Amino acid sequence: MTGLGPVRPRVGREKNVAKIRVETTINGEETELLCAGQESLLDALRDGLGMTGTKEGCTTGDCGACSVVLDGRLVPSCLVLAAEANGRTVQTIEGLAEGSKLTAVQQQFLEHGALQCGICTPGFIVAAEKLLEKNPDPTEQEARYFLAGNLCRCTGYDKIIRAVLDAAAVMREERA
Amino acid sequence: MSGQSEERKFKQVGSRPIRHDGLEKVTGRARFGADYTLPGAQEGVFVRSPYAHARILSIDTSRAEKVPGVRAVITAADFPDVPMGWIPAGSTGIDFGANQRTILAREKVLYHGHAFAAVAASTREIALAAGELIDVEWEVLTPVLSLEQALAPDAPILHEGQETMGDGDKPEGDSNISSQVLFEGGDIEAGFAESDLIVEGHFDTPMVHQGYIEPHACLANAREDGTSEIWSSTQGAFGVKGEVAMITGSDPNSIKVTPTEIGGGFGGKIPVYLEPAALVLSRKAGRPVKMTMSREEVFRGTGPTSGSRMWARIGARSDGTIVAAETRLEFEAGAFRGSPVGAACMTIFTPYVIPNFKILGLDVVLNKPRVAAYRAPGAPIGAFAAESLIDDLARKLGRDPIELRLQNAIEEGGVAKYGPSFGPIGFKQTLEAARNHPHYKAELGEHQGRGVAAGFWFNAGMQSSATVSVNDDGSAVVRTGNPDIGGSRASMALMCAEELGIDVTRVRPLVGDTDSVGYCDVTGGSRVTYATGMAVIEATRQVVDHLRARAATVWNVELDSVEWQDGNAVAINGAAEKGSMSLGEIAAKMRMTGGPVVASASVNPPAAGPAFGVHLCDVEVDPETGVTRVLRYTVAQDAGKAIHPTFVEGQYQGGAAQGIGWALNEEYLWDEEGRVENPGFLDYRVPVASDLPMIDTIIVEVPNPLHPYGVRGVGETPIVPPLGTVANAMRDATGVRFRSLPMSPPRVLDALDGASD
Numbered sequence: 001m002t003g004l005g006p007v008r009p010r011v012g013r014e015k016n017v018a019k020i021r022v023e024t025t026i027n028g029e030e031t032e033l034l035c036a037g038q039e040s041l042l043d044a045l046r047d048g049l050g051m052t053g054t055k056e057g058c059t060t061g062d063c064g065a066c067s068v069v070l071d072g073r074l075v076p077s078c079l080v081l082a083a084e085a086n087g088r089t090v091q092t093i094e095g096l097a098e099g100s101k102l103t104a105v106q107q108q109f110l111e112h113g114a115l116q117c118g119i120c121t122p123g124f125i126v127a128a129e130k131l132l133e134k135n136p137d138p139t140e141q142e143a144r145y146f147l148a149g150n151l152c153r154c155t156g157y158d159k160i161i162r163a164v165l166d167a168a169a170v171m172r173e174e175r176a
Numbered sequence: 177m178s179g180q181s182e183e184r185k186f187k188q189v190g191s192r193p194i195r196h197d198g199l200e201k202v203t204g205r206a207r208f209g210a211d212y213t214l215p216g217a218q219e220g221v222f223v224r225s226p227y228a229h230a231r232i233l234s235i236d237t238s239r240a241e242k243v244p245g246v247r248a249v250i251t252a253a254d255f256p257d258v259p260m261g262w263i264p265a266g267s268t269g270i271d272f273g274a275n276q277r278t279i280l281a282r283e284k285v286l287y288h289g290h291a292f293a294a295v296a297a298s299t300r301e302i303a304l305a306a307g308e309l310i311d312v313e314w315e316v317l318t319p320v321l322s323l324e325q326a327l328a329p330d331a332p333i334l335h336e337g338q339e340t341m342g343d344g345d346k347p348e349g350d351s352n353i354s355s356q357v358l359f360e361g362g363d364i365e366a367g368f369a370e371s372d373l374i375v376e377g378h379f380d381t382p383m384v385h386q387g388y389i390e391p392h393a394c395l396a397n398a399r400e401d402g403t404s405e406i407w408s409s410t411q412g413a414f415g416v417k418g419e420v421a422m423i424t425g426s427d428p429n430s431i432k433v434t435p436t437e438i439g440g441g442f443g444g445k446i447p448v449y450l451e452p453a454a455l456v457l458s459r460k461a462g463r464p465v466k467m468t469m470s471r472e473e474v475f476r477g478t479g480p481t482s483g484s485r486m487w488a489r490i491g492a493r494s495d496g497t498i499v500a501a502e503t504r505l506e507f508e509a510g511a512f513r514g515s516p517v518g519a520a521c522m523t524i525f526t527p528y529v530i531p532n533f534k535i536l537g538l539d540v541v542l543n544k545p546r547v548a549a550y551r552a553p554g555a556p557i558g559a560f561a562a563e564s565l566i567d568d569l570a571r572k573l574g575r576d577p578i579e580l581r582l583q584n585a586i587e588e589g590g591v592a593k594y595g596p597s598f599g600p601i602g603f604k605q606t607l608e609a610a611r612n613h614p615h616y617k618a619e620l621g622e623h624q625g626r627g628v629a630a631g632f633w634f635n636a637g638m639q640s641s642a643t644v645s646v647n648d649d650g651s652a653v654v655r656t657g658n659p660d661i662g663g664s665r666a667s668m669a670l671m672c673a674e675e676l677g678i679d680v681t682r683v684r685p686l687v688g689d690t691d692s693v694g695y696c697d698v699t700g701g702s703r704v705t706y707a708t709g710m711a712v713i714e715a716t717r718q719v720v721d722h723l724r725a726r727a728a729t730v731w732n733v734e735l736d737s738v739e740w741q742d743g744n745a746v747a748i749n750g751a752a753e754k755g756s757m758s759l760g761e762i763a764a765k766m767r768m769t770g771g772p773v774v775a776s777a778s779v780n781p782p783a784a785g786p787a788f789g790v791h792l793c794d795v796e797v798d799p800e801t802g803v804t805r806v807l808r809y810t811v812a813q814d815a816g817k818a819i820h821p822t823f824v825e826g827q828y829q830g831g832a833a834q835g836i837g838w839a840l841n842e843e844y845l846w847d848e849e850g851r852v853e854n855p856g857f858l859d860y861r862v863p864v865a866s867d868l869p870m871i872d873t874i875i876v877e878v879p880n881p882l883h884p885y886g887v888r889g890v891g892e893t894p895i896v897p898p899l900g901t902v903a904n905a906m907r908d909a910t911g912v913r914f915r916s917l918p919m920s921p922p923r924v925l926d927a928l929d930g931a932s933d
Contacts, residue, residue: 052211053204055439057389058471062857065389093204106202110194113822116662116830118201119208119390119439141866148866151857153387153440154662155826156833157865 024085026051027095035082042066044082045092053093053122057151064150067123068092074130076149093122096129104167104174105129114163116154124150128164136172140165187742188673189885192822193680195666201437208437209393209409210468217395218247219300220450220457220467223293223307224477225285228319228543228850229332232281232292232312239309240295245302247461249310251293252282254456256425262341262513274512276423278546279452284317286334286511287545288851289476296457296465319543319850323485323506326352326542334511334541344536354513357521357537359593367500367532371491375568379561381899381917382843383483383508386550387834387862390439391474396454397464403430404458406451411441411659412698417690419448424456431455434689435659438699442834443549444479446698475855480844481550482507482515486561488524496573498584500532501525505558507539510546515539516554519634522594523896524558526632527603527788528566528584533593543850549700552633552892556835556899563629563900564915567907577628577904578611578790602814602878603630603788609874610790610812618808624796625909631789631896635889636701637781637882641694642711644672644719646773650760651682654716656708657696660687662830662891663823664704668712670819671885675716677743678759694778702889703784705819706880711779713884718775726769727757785880785888789813791832791897795905799928802921804840804906806867812874816888821875828894829871835898837863841918 019034026049035044040059045051045068054077057063061076068077069091070084096103105128108114115121124147131138131146138146143164144157152160200206237249260273276282281292293310297303318332325331333350340346343358368374394408404426410416413435421428438445450467458465469478488503503524507515517537525533570577585604591597610616610628620626643655654672658664665685673680696708724738727745731738737751745762747754766773794808811828818824841861845853854860879886903914912927 046210051204052207055208055390056210056468057391057439058857060471060856060858063389063471097203102199102202109202110198113192113195113663113820113826115198115201116823116826117388117390117438117440118197118206119388119437121201122204125202140870144865144868148864151389151862151864153389153442153834153862154830156829156831156863156871157868158829158871159822159826161865161870 041080042077108163108167112163114159214464217464222291231315236311240306245298362532372494376489386442386444388440393468398458520554520558560899627904629900635784638697640708641778657693702891714777791901802924816880817886831894839902
């Protein structure tokens, strides 16, 4: 009776619903989880595994805050079923830094002040890492188009794009 | 505390350290509203109205309550009936009864998506399904969906008994005009009579949303002894505490609110939506209750800012001197009174010296979501009309638009249209900075155009507290109660470090909960670096006095023989042979010299430093598709003093981007029943990275004498000029004056077709 049209409810950790057992590799660690059939990977990460670094902004794949890498592909985890992660690898924001060593992208986000509130930051960093893996020397326009699926309402993107382009330069230097 | 702003040589302030909370935010460890939970927490959801306007005759929740997994169902009947009534506060006011009815409708639902019940269950899915089983007997009423309908003589009345408050000629009896604002000066008829040239126009703007990426979220835990804890993504934890207490009829002292990291607000997370319902659900369920909104709910049930209809005219002499200005502003308040039309009236003509003026503003209720503050509330809307007309004036006079503004610009000693006269302000300097920027001389090609517009915002002072404590290694902690929405922790640490004379990395800035810090008003009004910063400086100065006293004790000299220089106590006068002692050395001896060094300060500045901005925009309009591309954009603004220039630039760029979205694409679309048709980011199109160019910034610094370092607020002014700036650029590119927002491709094509007919 809400009359609000289709709603994509988050499916909680319900006891009396048949669960699917999922074996997946998250940030290099073999992980096992139980999920409901229609549970999203985003909810499984956040609610099931307590990995809240991946953020929810819309649940319709429009904002990019929940970006993760699934078997090498950048995806919005809100549009992936948790069960689809079975037998596959998932990379999230939590898996990027090695110990105390930040990635070049993370470091440049800090240096440039490329975040204000910070809610979009994990998604942007996951997406930017993917961009630089595919294209180590993007133009400004290439960076802007690759990251057009990630919304930021605070920064106007200027410092984010500069951070990504500078991170690319740092990574090229490290490789040389 | 004033009078020290000039000629001070800063060592920390003005530098660009990495923000202290940055690491947490680039690694995913920072905890935002939805990241909090507790063992046994239930999921709470609102049940929302299918009608834009209907009377609630009865609500039966019994079927919902029986659903397995449901722990609690609540309606307005679970709250004390707080009567509606406007309590004036400063230039605006508060209505707790309306606030309560915004959270859960009582007599009527007033917009599609208005919450009228809430359910807590073991999962969100169960709670949503149970919500469908709540039986409501509705008396469906005719919805009022436009200003035209709301102002019609026979309009359905939203609030029976609501008479128009305020100034000017008012309607008799019940009205959807909740209030009127009128500012007048000089002689408006004589002013236009002596004008050689009059420019005039009707303008309108749609409702737009703040569009923060984090949906509203909170967690409430009602305890057995009647006390409760709330974690909330909010712009002000003390505001949440006060509102929850008032709306639920609770003892404020029983409620502790912890502000989580906040994923954007722009004013839209000042109002309280979830927390009172979550707390009452938690009490009824005997469990913690977590509530998070979906994106669709955010669009339907929170924010937005007003849609508007405006008429304005400006008269000038042939030499360009503006002599008269008049306007009538009609603002949509949504379901309850409280649009920002008052602020729009106060700001619309304020950048210019205009001897004769008449400014009338109407606050109009209608069956749309209740508006919330949005970054410089009201000012961008008014500035859209005023700056479009100033541009028309410059064109008709054949004048450069910046020169014409300089000729009429308000400066120190000038009187604002709403009364007070200005202290030192930087409007002329900002205009000159924009004029001298290379952007202003860059070449334009075919289908391209350049626009200029200005904007003004008051900024706020209000109440703030800060506590500074010294650690025994000579580092320090500074604690305030303002959620850090854009880097304010770093600014607090910079000001504390400046006074202590230590590196900013040696200061740890914290945001406390309502039980652990002194009262702080909201993170809003561009006030945190200004007012909370003032409290930080004052508290740190007290700490420095303590440290000097400790050194004096060690040296056995008088206090006035000890000076504080660059992080050291230095013996002077007759005691100079004692030498100096570093903060670290004094801190290591605290135990022996009187114990811990801690100081707190609080402030309540009645005024702030007004900020003016001037924006430049170049666009290219594709005549085939109607698509407008922003080619160059430059923001010049008076910051007073930039504490952390990176985050000042960030405010300029972010405000400009939001304004560009408002100008070009953003709008609520409605069906004829009053349903929002685009409640998601796919169809409510905010700017994405590929829509924008780099946004250049010019930080002008005309110190504000009210702040020890000269700080003005910077957060809000940047969204004031863009609507006019972009419209003026499009006028330049196309020859068409756009008076209706957004200037989206279909409208641009229509306008271009109309112009060529």
